[in-house]
Amino acid sequence: MNYTFDLGAVTRNFDVLLQGLSLTLQLTIAANIVGLILGFLLALMLVSRFALVRGPATAFVEFFRCTPALIQIVWFFYCVPMLFNVFIGSITMAVLALGLNLAAFNAEAYRAAIQAVPREHEDAGIALGLSPLQRVLYIILPSAIRASVPVLLTNGIGILQQSALVSIVAVPDLMYEAKTLATETYRPIETFTIVALMYFAISLPVSQLVGWLERRRPA
Template sequence: MNYTFDFQSVSYGPLLDGLIVTLQLTAAANLIGIILGFPLALMIMSRIADIRVPAMLFVEFFRCTPAIVQIVWFFYCVPMLFNVFLGSMTMGILALGLNLMAFNAEAYRAAIQGVPREQLDAGIALGLNPLQRTLYIVLPTAIRASIPVLLTNGIGSFQQSALVAIVAVQDLMYEAKTLATETYRPIETFTIVALVYFAVSFPVAQIVGFLERRRQLVTG
C-alpha cells in the first residue's frame, strides 16, 4: 500500500458547519420524539379501537421500514401528494422526529405498564381525575423509567441523521462527501467524520450504561 495519509489537507471548517446542522437536526428530532412519544403511547394503550389501531399502525410503519426510505418518501412524496412544499431541513426533521416518536412511544408504553398499581390507587384515593393521574403520577414515573431508552434512541437519531445527506441537507455527512470529492482524500475525511460521530455518541452511551447500572442497584 503506497497511500500517504495527509490529514492536514482536510478543511475542518465545512465539517464543523455540517456538525452544527447535524446537532440541530438531532435536537429537533428528539424534541418531537420525546414530547409526542408519550401521548402516542397513551393512544396505543387506549381501549377505543378507533384511537388504538391508527396509533399502532403509525408505530409499526416507522419501526418496520428503513429510515432512509422514510426520509426519501417525505422529501419526494409529500410535496406531490399533499401539495406541501417545505425545505429539505424541515423534511429531514419531520422524518427523523416521527421515526423517533414511534420508538419512544414503545419505550413510554413499557414504562407506563411498569407504574405500580399502588400509586394509581393512591391518586384515586386523593380524588385525582384520570387526566390528573396521568400528568402527576404516570408521566413523571414513566419518564424516569424510560430515560435510558430515550437516550439510546437519541444516539440512534444522531447517527441516522447522516441519511439526510441524500436529500441535500448540508449536514456532517453531506459536507464530508463534498469535501472528499474536492480533495480526493476520502480516507482522511471519513475517518475524521467517524471519530466525530464516536466522540458525540460515546459519552452519551456511557451515561446510559451508568443509569442502567444505577437502576439495577435501586430495583435490586
C-alpha cells in the first residue's frame, strides 16, 4: 500500500470538527431530556390497568423499538412535512426523532424499575394519605430512577452514537462535518479515525460509570 498518512490535513481543520461535535453534544443532551421525561410518562402508561391507556403506549414503544432509527429519522424529515404540512427546523426535527426513539427504550427501562418497586412502599403512601400523583412523584419516581440509572445512561450514550445518522439529512453534526472534510482533503482514513476517537473519548467514561454503578447496586 502506497498510502501516506497526513494527520496535518485534518488537524489544520480541527475547528470544523469541533463545531460538529458541539452540535452532536447539543442533540444528545436535548434528545436525552426528551427521552427521560417522555420515557417515564410512557412507562406509567405501560403499567396502567386500563387498556385504552396501555394500548397507545405499547404501540408507540413497539414501533420505535422495532424499526431502524435511520428510517425514523428519514421519515420525520421527509414525510412529516409532506403529510401534515408542518415545517420545523432541521435541528429541532433531529432532536424530535432521536428523543422519541430514546423515549421508547427508556420506557422499558422505567417500566421494569417501576414494577420492581415493592408494593409495600405504595401501600405506605396510601396509608399516609398521599394522592396518586404524590405517590408517583415521591415514591415511584425516585425508586424507578435509582434502579434504572445504569440502563438510562447506556441508552443515553447509545443515542450519542445514533446521532451520527442525522448527517444523512444534512444536519451539520460531527459525522456530517467529517464526511465533508474527508471529501475536501481526500483524507478519509485520518478524518474518520480521529472522529471515531472523539466518539470513543466521550462514550468510554460513561461506559465506565455504568459499570461502576452496576457493581454498587445491591444484590
